Amino acid sequence: MKISIFFKNDLVTLLFRLLIAIVVVWILRCMFYAYNADLLHIDNWGSELPSFLKGSFIFDASNLVFTFSLFVVLSLLPFKFRSKKTILKCLHFETNYVSLWR
DSSP states (O other): OOOHHHHTTTHHHHHHHHHHHHHHHHHHHHHHHHHHHHHHTTTTHHHHHHHHHHHHHHHHHHHHHHHHHHHHHHHOOOGGGOOOHHHHHEEEEEHHHHTTOO
């Protein structure tokens, strides 16, 4: 199966974009913990790290839901502008821009 055929479905493309966002945020969160390990004063990484990562995943997932909710709703509704990639890119940029200033 070709990848281009796989991503012709709008829902699959949307889920793939959200998965990429979650993975990027997860990697950045792990880098944050590694960089600030001395400030966090964690005695036992084996027992405390899973609770940190669970809490940060819940926080990051809720943040992504609030950030991308307008983009998700407008990209799934059957409007004519969905077929134009520039409109969706502008919509994606605007929703992210608004989320930076809230």
